[in-house]
Amino acid sequence: MTLVQVDGIFQSYGPRPILERVSLSVGEGEFISIVGASGCGKSTFLRLLLDQERPTRGQITVDGQPLKGEPDRTRGIVFQRYSVFPHLTVRDNIVAAEGLSRPLGRLFGPARRAARARADATLDRIGLAHVAHQYPAALSGGMQQRLAIAQALAAKPRILLLDEPFGALDPGTREQMHAFLTDLRQETPMTVFMVTHDLREAFKLGDRVIVFDKTRWDPHDPAAYGATITYDFDARNGGIPYQLKEDQDGSSHPAAQPAA
Ligand SMILES: Nc1ncnc2c1ncn2[C@@H]1O[C@H](COP(=O)(O)OP(=O)(O)O)[C@@H](O)[C@H]1O
Ligand SMILES: [Mg+2]
Incomplete structure (x- = not known):
C-alpha cells in the first residue's frame, strides 16, 4: 500500500533549479536509501518530505492527503549534525x-x-x-x-527521515547503530528515508536504493538543470533496477558528467 506519493516535484531556489521531475511511490514500511553527488538536492528532498518547504511545482501526499505545511509528529528527522x-x-x-x-x-x-x-x-x-x-x-x-x-x-515516527545519520560515527559504532535501527524496525513498523554517502550501507539497510543525478548537463552552465531520480534499485533482490528512468526524458541512460 502506498504511503508516500511524490508527483512531478520541481524545486528551485531563485532562478536555480535543484530538483526536477521527481516522482516516487513508497509503500508503508519501506526503507528507501538515497544516494547522489554532494549538492544534488538530497537534503532538499528530505525537507520537502518533512514539509519544511513547499516545492516550486508538484505535490507530495501521505496516505493520499497533501502535506499541510505544518509540523507533524508522524515524521521524525535526524540530520547529520543533530541537536x-x-x-x-x-x-x-x-x-x-x-x-x-x-x-x-x-x-x-x-x-x-x-x-x-x-x-x-x-x-x-x-x-x-x-x-x-x-x-x-x-x-x-x-x-x-x-x-x-x-x-x-x-x-516512533511513522516516517523517519535520516540525513547522513551515521557518517560521523566510527565503523564499530556504525555497525551497532545499524543493528539497533534494524531491530527497532522489526518492533515498530516505520517508513524510512535515509540519505547516505556509503553505498554499502545504502544496500545493507535499504529495501530500495534511489539515485539522484542530473540527466541534462550543460558544460557551459553546470547549474542550469536540476537532479532527478535516475535509478531505483531493489536492494532485496540483488540490486535489480525497479525501473530504469530512461522513459522520462527519452535518453537511454543518465548523462555521463564530470565530477563536481
Ligand atoms: N534554502 C536554500 N536557498 C538557496 N539554495 C539552497 C537552499 N538549500 C539548499 N540550497 C542549494 O541547493 C543545492 C542542493 O542542496 P542540498 O539539498 O543540501 O544537497 P545535498 O544534500 O544533496 O548535498 C546546493 O547547491 C545548495 O547550496
Ligand atoms: Mg545534504
Whole structure:
C-alpha cells in the first residue's frame, strides 16, 4: 500500500533549479536509501518530505492527503549534525522524545517510570547506559549523534527521515547503530528515508536504493538543470533496477558528467 506519493516535484531556489521531475511511490514500511553527488538536492528532498518547504511545482501526499505545511509528529528527522535537548540528561532526552509521540505529551507516575525503564534499555543497546545521568555537552560528538538517533526512534515516527545519520560515527559504532535501527524496525513498523554517502550501507539497510543525478548537463552552465531520480534499485533482490528512468526524458541512460 502506498504511503508516500511524490508527483512531478520541481524545486528551485531563485532562478536555480535543484530538483526536477521527481516522482516516487513508497509503500508503508519501506526503507528507501538515497544516494547522489554532494549538492544534488538530497537534503532538499528530505525537507520537502518533512514539509519544511513547499516545492516550486508538484505535490507530495501521505496516505493520499497533501502535506499541510505544518509540523507533524508522524515524521521524525535526524540530520547529520543533530541537536539534542542540552538541559536534559541523556536518559531524559529519550524519555522526552517518547513523550512527544503521545497525544497527551508528558508522562506522569507509573507511565513515566516505565518510560525511564524503556529509556535505560535503549541506552544499554546503544552503549550509552554509563552516561545516562550526564548532560549531552559532556558527550563526544559520536555519542551525541547516537543519542540523537535513539531519540528520533523513541518517538516512533511513522516516517523517519535520516540525513547522513551515521557518517560521523566510527565503523564499530556504525555497525551497532545499524543493528539497533534494524531491530527497532522489526518492533515498530516505520517508513524510512535515509540519505547516505556509503553505498554499502545504502544496500545493507535499504529495501530500495534511489539515485539522484542530473540527466541534462550543460558544460557551459553546470547549474542550469536540476537532479532527478535516475535509478531505483531493489536492494532485496540483488540490486535489480525497479525501473530504469530512461522513459522520462527519452535518453537511454543518465548523462555521463564530470565530477563536481
Ligand atoms: N534554502 C536554500 N536557498 C538557496 N539554495 C539552497 C537552499 N538549500 C539548499 N540550497 C542549494 O541547493 C543545492 C542542493 O542542496 P542540498 O539539498 O543540501 O544537497 P545535498 O544534500 O544533496 O548535498 C546546493 O547547491 C545548495 O547550496
Ligand atoms: Mg545534504
